[in-house]
Amino acid sequence: MRRPRLAGWIFAGPALIMLGLFFFVPVLLAFGLSLTNFDLYSLADYGNTEFVGFANYAELVRTPLFWKALGNTLYFVIVGVPLSIALSLGAAMLLNGTAGRLNGLFRTAMFAPVVTTLVAVAVIWRYLLHTRYGFINYVLDSLGVAPVDWLGDPNWSMPAIILFAVWKNFGYNMVILLAGLQTIPNDLYEAARIDGANGWQRFRHVTVPALGPMLLLVSILTMAGYFQLFAEPYVMTQGGPVESTVSVLYFMYDQGFKWWNLGFASAVAFALFLIMIVFTTLQYRFASKRGMA
Amino acid sequence: MIVTRRALLAGTAAMLAGCGGPGDRREILRFWAMGREGEVVARLIPEFERLHPGIRVEVQQIPWISAHEKLLTAFAGDATPDIAQVGSSWVSELVALGAVAPLDERLRGSRAIPTSDYFEGPIRANLIDGRIWALPWYADTRLLFYRSDLLREAGFPAPPADWAAWLRAMRAIKARGAPGDHAILLPLNEYEPLLALALQQDEPLLRDGGRYGNFRSAGFTRASNFYLGLFGEGLAPRVTNTQISNVYDEFARGRFAFYISGPWNIGEFKRRLPPERQGDWMTAPLPGPDGPGASIAGGASLAIFARSERKQAAWQLVEYLSRPDVQLRFFELSGDLPARRSVWRAPALARDPYAAAFRAQLERAVPPPAVPEWERIGQQLRIVGERAVAGQLSPAAFRATMDADTDRILARRRAMLDRRAAR
Numbered sequence: 001m002r003r004p005r006l007a008g009w010i011f012a013g014p015a016l017i018m019l020g021l022f023f024f025v026p027v028l029l030a031f032g033l034s035l036t037n038f039d040l041y042s043l044a045d046y047g048n049t050e051f052v053g054f055a056n057y058a059e060l061v062r063t064p065l066f067w068k069a070l071g072n073t074l075y076f077v078i079v080g081v082p083l084s085i086a087l088s089l090g091a092a093m094l095l096n097g098t099a100g101r102l103n104g105l106f107r108t109a110m111f112a113p114v115v116t117t118l119v120a121v122a123v124i125w126r127y128l129l130h131t132r133y134g135f136i137n138y139v140l141d142s143l144g145v146a147p148v149d150w151l152g153d154p155n156w157s158m159p160a161i162i163l164f165a166v167w168k169n170f171g172y173n174m175v176i177l178l179a180g181l182q183t184i185p186n187d188l189y190e191a192a193r194i195d196g197a198n199g200w201q202r203f204r205h206v207t208v209p210a211l212g213p214m215l216l217l218v219s220i221l222t223m224a225g226y227f228q229l230f231a232e233p234y235v236m237t238q239g240g241p242v243e244s245t246v247s248v249l250y251f252m253y254d255q256g257f258k259w260w261n262l263g264f265a266s267a268v269a270f271a272l273f274l275i276m277i278v279f280t281t282l283q284y285r286f287a288s289k290r291g292m293a
Numbered sequence: 294m295i296v297t298r299r300a301l302l303a304g305t306a307a308m309l310a311g312c313g314g315p316g317d318r319r320e321i322l323r324f325w326a327m328g329r330e331g332e333v334v335a336r337l338i339p340e341f342e343r344l345h346p347g348i349r350v351e352v353q354q355i356p357w358i359s360a361h362e363k364l365l366t367a368f369a370g371d372a373t374p375d376i377a378q379v380g381s382s383w384v385s386e387l388v389a390l391g392a393v394a395p396l397d398e399r400l401r402g403s404r405a406i407p408t409s410d411y412f413e414g415p416i417r418a419n420l421i422d423g424r425i426w427a428l429p430w431y432a433d434t435r436l437l438f439y440r441s442d443l444l445r446e447a448g449f450p451a452p453p454a455d456w457a458a459w460l461r462a463m464r465a466i467k468a469r470g471a472p473g474d475h476a477i478l479l480p481l482n483e484y485e486p487l488l489a490l491a492l493q494q495d496e497p498l499l500r501d502g503g504r505y506g507n508f509r510s511a512g513f514t515r516a517s518n519f520y521l522g523l524f525g526e527g528l529a530p531r532v533t534n535t536q537i538s539n540v541y542d543e544f545a546r547g548r549f550a551f552y553i554s555g556p557w558n559i560g561e562f563k564r565r566l567p568p569e570r571q572g573d574w575m576t577a578p579l580p581g582p583d584g585p586g587a588s589i590a591g592g593a594s595l596a597i598f599a600r601s602e603r604k605q606a607a608w609q610l611v612e613y614l615s616r617p618d619v620q621l622r623f624f625e626l627s628g629d630l631p632a633r634r635s636v637w638r639a640p641a642l643a644r645d646p647y648a649a650a651f652r653a654q655l656e657r658a659v660p661p662p663a664v665p666e667w668e669r670i671g672q673q674l675r676i677v678g679e680r681a682v683a684g685q686l687s688p689a690a691f692r693a694t695m696d697a698d699t700d701r702i703l704a705r706r707r708a709m710l711d712r713r714a715a716r
Contacts (some may be wrong), residue, residue, distance in 0.1 A: 040665055041709050042388045043369055048709065065676070154533075236360060242482060242533055242679075257362045260668060 034266035041146055043260060056267035066268070069251040070275075075158055075166070076247065077226045077279075084166045084222055085215070088173035091205075095174075096181040106180075111171040118168065122235040125164050151237055154244035157276070161232050161245055170233075173218045180214035181207070212293070216287045220280055227276050248272045319349040322606050324375035325364075326492050328357040330431075330593065333626040334614070341613045348606045367394045375601040378593050379427055381418045386665040388421045393596040394604060395424040396611075404614050410633045410659070414590030414658030427594035428611055431620075431629035432556055434588045434658045435489050435579070436650055438562065440550040442573040443469075452577035456519060459580040463528045466550045475530045477551035478522060478540065481682060482533040484675035485589060486553040489579055490516040493586035499699070503664040504707045506699030508692045515582065517681075517688060524682045531682055541565035544574070553579070555591075556630050559646040559647045576650040590658035592632065627708055630655070632660075666702050673698045 032055055036042075042049040050081040060066050091110055113121065128135050129150040137147045150160040153182060184207065191201045208215070229247040233239055239254070246254075248268065256265030326334050336366055338350045361383060367373045368390055375530030379387060399695055400408060406428070408416060415429035423452045447466045453459035463476035470476070491498060494512025499505065507513065523529040530549070543653045544552060545566050549589065552558075562574060579588045595614060597607045613619060620631040621639050630651055631637060642648050661667050674695065681691035 035375050037705065039705060040365075040389060041705060043365070048712075112600065240482070255367065 002172055016254055031270060034270050036263045038263040040260045042262075049263075056264045057060040059264065060271060062101075062173075065243065065246065066248070066251060067270075069246045069248045071230055072158060072243075072245060073247045073249075075160060076229050077223060078135070079159075079224050080162045080165055081219065081222050083162065084170050084226075085173060085218060087166060087170045089177055089211075090173045091217075092172065092177040096169050106173075107245055110174060113168045113209070116168075119235050121168065121236060122164070122232070123212065126236060129160050136176055152241055154242045157237055157241055157244045159231075161236060164236065165226070165229070165232050168221070173222060176209065176218055177214055180211045183209045204216070208229045212287075212290075216283075220283060223279060223283065224276060227272065248275075300707070306328070313351050317349065320606050322348055322350045322376065322601055322603055322610060323353065324610065325353045325355055325360075325374045327355050327360045327593070329627060330378055330496055330629065331355065333623065336626060337619060337623065340619075341610060344508050344613065345606075345609055348376050348609065350610065361707050364392075364635050365390075371600070372601055373402075374559040374594060375599040375603050376597050376607040378430060379596045380593055381415065381429075381433075381591050381660065382668055382671075383666065384427050384594065384596070385421055385663040387426050387596065388426050389665045391588070392599055394599045394601070395426055396428060396597065397424050398607075399608050400425065400428075406615050410635050411589075412632060412634065412655045414442050414570050414660055415592055415594070416653065418660030418663065419594055420430050420592050427596035429592060429594050429632035430614065430656050431623070431627075432632040432658070433591035433593075433630065433673075435485050435553050435591075436588055436654045437577045437579055438544075438552045438554055438558060439575060439577060440547060440573055441575045443547055443550040450606060452575070453580045454578075455584050455586075456582050463523070463551065464526075467528055471677060474546065474547065475549045476528040476542075477553075477679060478519070478532075479523065479529045479553065480533055480547040481531065481679045482675065484671050484678060486516065487520050487674065487678055488661060488671065489553065489588045490520055490586075492589060493579075493581045495660065499662045499703075500588055502710070503662055504526050504710065506670070506696040506703070508695035508699065513695075514688075514692060517678075517691060519690055520690075521681060525566065531572065545570045545672060556648075557628065560628050576647050578650050578654045585653070585657065585660045587657045588658040590655075592630075664703070664706060668704060669702050670699050673702070 034051060035051060036049050037052045037055070038049050051217055064221050095110075127133070129137075131137060131147055131149045131152065134150070136150070141147060150156050187204055188206050188210070192198050192206050204222065229251065232247040233245040233247060233250055234253070235247045239250050249272065252265045252268040252272070255261045256270060295487045324334075325331075331352060334354045337355075338352060342349060343487055361380065364377065364379070364383065364387070368387075373392060384393070400406060406693050408425075411429055411433055414434070415432045419425050419429065422545065437452065441452075443466055444452065444462060447461045447462060447469055449458075449465070465473070466476045491513050494510075496507060496510035496512035498507055498513065500507040500510075504688065508517075524531055538551070541561065543549065544562075555705070559576070563571070566574065578585050580586055582631075587595075595611050597604055597611065601607055614623070614689070615632060615633070617631075617636045620633055620636045621641065622630050623629065624636070625641060630648070631642070635649075637643060637652050642652075660672070664670075677691060677694050680686045681688065686694060
């Protein structure tokens, strides 16, 4: 009995050591840092650092900009995640349904945004979203819609960021869902059709239940990713206009690297971690109640 | 074209020597410059290297938006340059860190740089604990851009010099304008207009050596009431800069007649206003409570880093870049206003009608409080000020909130100062 156990440890060992050294230790250190007042004065002299307990967390709760950032992040997650998954599922079903010769081309084209550099495509999107010369406003104009100041108007900046992020990321989930769709036996659809089920009913009662575990996985991964919104506003809007695109992570970055309040910034990171755990747990509960997991 | 291998090798060797290859024995000076200034200063360096054959300057260009973070990160990672361009509000931070070296002794020993030739405001911004830590490179301040035709039509041939005349002019312009037009644009996403008005007062913005906020003082009360009154009376629209599709178009259309802004907008106004409007705008010093008032002393300075091992070479570069003829050339290339008075006698500046107001304003430029936390306090002024303009806070609550927030931001500084005093 002892032998196989040892072999297991030996196999898992290198990975565990790496994980411990580069993940668990830094996380613990960051938690320790969040209990201190490490800031600019500490940078000048480490002796200026003091243990402050949970004072950073108490301060965080009293900071209006944190709540604003949390609100912006939730807006992004609540609108962005369903939109992203719906688009991925739609694209996957289109690719799955047609066995055309161009299928490979479409699949590559739709996956391409995922592997392109975010900063590079952000430049292109800034042109697309430009108020006066942008292609998006050009299309809206031809439909008779007045031009929208996408990145300058606080009401439109977050929708613009969502649009960009969804376009950038939907291909990844599409590939996972496509793999899931291909495992659904055709007999099920045929049987449903014989029973008189229409297209929507087949989708609702065959496709969705069969994809259940996949959808749960995709939604957890997407939500975890979307909670960590940072690069999109950093390169597109720098958090503006009027803080309308400051996300929790952006707030943390500002605190940590702009003002060098590393203690406080670590507290922000752990607050986000807790929020994400709560949301993922809720999601898992919801899914297991409906028998998806 | 046939290129022999030998010629190719010789060419490559020459190129390598030119870019400081292994044969280059010159001292390498690492110089960080930001944004447009970084591009422009690279063109001034060849002349410096010609004058100082033993020094090679490596200009590292850094975008403005990440420059501040980069400097702090470089300090944490022990990778600061020898010399850098620093924003005037960063100096106190770098001094608190001990990242920069004081320049007093070098300045005393230098005949090329008489500090008396410099505008007082920018110099004072770099003066901390009685020592000077960076030398102003170019100066920056905020003042009035105005529509001279609208002002004239409203019965004011000259720009206002004090608050009372300014208020009268704004009311007259508002009364003559179409509904929905305003007299002045004070974008809510900028705290500088309110800060400029506050710096005109006798009372400092922080008290007890930068330990506490002083926003409930009579001075800030006067300044903030004047500022909030402009919104209350409908003379200024309650909008941010980004809610206005195009400031220049709106200014050209006469949707507002006054705008508080900085020197970079001289070029923008010349470029962006339509040709038929070019004769209708001018700059004027900022009016004060009674007579011409102060404004913010800003701009950027050159600082030498404490960990640099080439401080002497770095100082030579500072001396070169501060030479009046080099300052003038820098102005011509970048449009940044010279920090030395003598440079302003050059025809290019002396005859520029738009620059004249800046010359006058720089004599009355006052730096914001030199504490490392100032940038955060300024952001707070913007956020809380926006709530006061929206009517969510009464003027008294606005001042009290500013004091409370500032005291909280300065808590750590107070503890540090007390600890230093106890030693």
